[in-house]
Amino acid sequence: MGRIRILSDQVANQIAAGEVVDRPASVVKELLENSLDAGAQRVRVEVEAGGRRLIRISDDGHGMNRDDALLAFERHATSKLRTADDLLSISTLGFRGEALPSIASVARVTLETATGEDPAGTRMEIAGGKILHVDDAALPRGTTIAVADLFFNTPARRKFLRAESTELAHVTALVTHYALVHPEMHFELLSATHTIVSAPPVARTAERIYQIFGKDTLAQLLPVAAELPLARAGLPAPPPWKVDPDEPLRDPGALRLTGFYSKPELQKLNRNSIYIFVNKRLIRDRLLLHAITEAYRNVIPPTSFPVVLLFLEMPPEEVDVNVHPAKTEVRFRQQGLIHDFVRDSLRTALVKARPAAGFLAALDASPAASPSLMPPATSPLPGSPDSEPFAQPDSDPAEFAAPRADAAPFQLTPRLPSPVPGKLPFTAQNFNHPGGWGDQKAWGEAAAALFQPSTLPPAGDCSPNLADLANANPAAETAQVEAEQAAANLNHLGSLRPLGQLRESFILATGEDGLWIIDQHVAHERVLFEKILRDRQVEKVQRQRLLMPMLVELKPWQMIVFARIAEELELNGFEVEPFGPQTLAVKAAPVGLEGAALERMLTEVIEQSSSDSEEPKQNEDLAAMRTRIAASIACHSAIKINTPLDPVRMEWLLLELAKTSHPTSCPHGRPIALLYSWKEIQRAFHRI
Ligand SMILES: Nc1ncnc2c1ncn2[C@@H]1O[C@H](COP(=O)(O)OP(=O)(O)OP(=O)(O)O)[C@@H](O)[C@H]1O
Numbered sequence: 001m002g003r004i005r006i007l008s009d010q011v012a013n014q015i016a017a018g019e020v021v022d023r024p025a026s027v028v029k030e031l032l033e034n035s036l037d038a039g040a041q042r043v044r045v046e047v048e049a050g051g052r053r054l055i056r057i058s059d060d061g062h063g064m065n066r067d068d069a070l071l072a073f074e075r076h077a078t079s080k081l082r083t084a085d086d087l088l089s090i091s092t093l094g095f096r097g098e099a100l101p102s103i104a105s106v107a108r109v110t111l112e113t114a115t116g117e118d119p120a121g122t123r124m125e126i127a128g129g130k131i132l133h134v135d136d137a138a139l140p141r142g143t144t145i146a147v148a149d150l151f152f153n154t155p156a157r158r159k160f161l162r163a164e165s166t167e168l169a170h171v172t173a174l175v176t177h178y179a180l181v182h183p184e185m186h187f188e189l190l191s192a193t194h195t196i197v198s199a200p201p202v203a204r205t206a207e208r209i210y211q212i213f214g215k216d217t218l219a220q221l222l223p224v225a226a227e228l229p230l231a232r233a234g235l236p237a238p239p240p241w242k243v244d245p246d247e248p249l250r251d252p253g254a255l256r257l258t259g260f261y262s263k264p265e266l267q268k269l270n271r272n273s274i275y276i277f278v279n280k281r282l283i284r285d286r287l288l289l290h291a292i293t294e295a296y297r298n299v300i301p302p303t304s305f306p307v308v309l310l311f312l313e314m315p316p317e318e319v320d321v322n323v324h325p326a327k328t329e330v331r332f333r334q335q336g337l338i339h340d341f342v343r344d345s346l347r348t349a350l351v352k353a354r355p356a357a358g359f360l361a362a363l364d365a366s367p368a369a370s371p372s373l374m375p376p377a378t379s380p381l382p383g384s385p386d387s388e389p390f391a392q393p394d395s396d397p398a399e400f401a402a403p404r405a406d407a408a409p410f411q412l413t414p415r416l417p418s419p420v421p422g423k424l425p426f427t428a429q430n431f432n433h434p435g436g437w438g439d440q441k442a443w444g445e446a447a448a449a450l451f452q453p454s455t456l457p458p459a460g461d462c463s464p465n466l467a468d469l470a471n472a473n474p475a476a477e478t479a480q481v482e483a484e485q486a487a488a489n490l491n492h493l494g495s496l497r498p499l500g501q502l503r504e505s506f507i508l509a510t511g512e513d514g515l516w517i518i519d520q521h522v523a524h525e526r527v528l529f530e531k532i533l534r535d536r537q538v539e540k541v542q543r544q545r546l547l548m549p550m551l552v553e554l555k556p557w558q559m560i561v562f563a564r565i566a567e568e569l570e571l572n573g574f575e576v577e578p579f580g581p582q583t584l585a586v587k588a589a590p591v592g593l594e595g596a597a598l599e600r601m602l603t604e605v606i607e608q609s610s611s612d613s614e615e616p617k618q619n620e621d622l623a624a625m626r627t628r629i630a631a632s633i634a635c636h637s638a639i640k641i642n643t644p645l646d647p648v649r650m651e652w653l654l655l656e657l658a659k660t661s662h663p664t665s666c667p668h669g670r671p672i673a674l675l676y677s678w679k680e681i682q683r684a685f686h687r688i
């Protein structure tokens, strides 16, 4: 007798469930997606015990008749696909016909559904994949699916479930994602004891962000929108015998991008606050993550990540969604094009907006402490082995279960900036102005009062909680936030009036918007950095001959690294020759770089380049090396802190800074100019 046997449907479904359903949030994902595909306008999700005991999702979509309801739990039963060709242009979220049978094989499921057209609706009970009852029932149009006792018959799976609060956080993240992408719908998420998300329909995504995360988060995000007509379709042209000569040539369509991106001052420690939706499907994608990090290169530190909500729309033929059982990954048919479109659209938006960093936000802007758009523990996509998009798919499940080092306690209401302990050293004697300050003492005290945390408005004023949100008027509030955002940009830098320096390190300046504090070192660094890159492109970097060649000792491995970057250094104004086996002789260097700073710069670049791959493989690596060298030269030649500057120099620096494309942050990502806005000043003095 042969050894091979065909598996029973029940076992096959449980195997499929292993891929598709790994925790309550993945059940919620599948059921929510079904509701969206059914054209629902309102979805209500209820969970008990983090979804382990019960998940119930009700929608007002088109529902199913009795025959369809019975079929829905069969394997490979779907209303969304007919032929293999349909796979090339999927416009629904589901298409595999696997979710319901998989879920029903590992839980006790009750389905209630009605089309609103048939005389009666259908009520069905299924446990462990077996249909227990099917009855007629009087029901309103729509579908309710209750999933109880998840994994009751697969104890091994149950063991991998995490604490209730963690599972609930994953479910919350998921509902939140879908609420963001469908502002026109009504979403509710309820636990046994309270309402977690309540989001009635709104007109725009900005209002939805406000509804869910509050005003503070919205204020730190900027909108982006771009469109690119496609020159050709991503699918290969059909063979000549399949082409109908009478059919007009099809328009290849366009790529459309909308969304929100964070100001450089808002930085995160990981990629968990980057949300990418392709044709309204939430996905994880390395290519687009890379494009986003590229857009922020030299604007935020390389170890930080922005907050980005990206909604990409493209013809369904442009994207293959059939690459992952949980449908969380996709493959683009014109990868390079999409990558560059996202990178360039974001970068252009950043350059154009030139957002000014608020003083208070910047105080709180260390990556770890920035307000959480999403609780980190909730961010992994269900179905993906880890939140880390670059994690190996076969990563150790034990590791998966281990708490993340950066996991913060779950919270949905936006966090307030944490109070700043102590006083800032902002007193009269710290001011230094060549022309004199008038009444220095009074000025100093007023400034000191401004920066006292106790003068901040009471918490309730700036952090609406979710209950209040239901009554608030989001449109009016978002309009106000947007107006404040529009006002606070760096376009006015060039017209600021410098007042003097603070500790010979920071320039204080006034303008229409309020009081500005500019870090003179990083401001100059940004100016030089962009100049070096510009000059480097036309090979016009100014170099100066050193009176005496400077000798730099290197270790043997550093000599190897040097050989690799020598050409790029030369293009940046260096003239360096080996002088003995372990010594370099620097004969010329870019203008402004000399002495100890020159030596430090060279060793720094060699140090950083040593982690690069042997041969710069792609343009990517070359570009990274180029900007790193430019950043290093800029940093070491820029005006230092503790350097007195006269008013003419201060004005010059502000003017030059205004001309740069990213006056927001230095090439290493530190903020350059902070604005204490007129509004904040008035608020702090209780004038508004
Ligand atoms: N909430 C719902 N409202 C109306 N019809 C539904 C609903 N949920 C499921 N269905 C029907 O049941 C079918 C099976 O659902 P199921 O989720 O198993 O597969 P699918 O959505 O087609 O594909 P996938 O496995 O990729 O999710 C769907 O094709 C749809 O016709």
Ligand SMILES: [Mg+2]
Binding pocket: 030, 033, 034, 094, 095, 099, 100
């Ligand atoms: Mg489905």
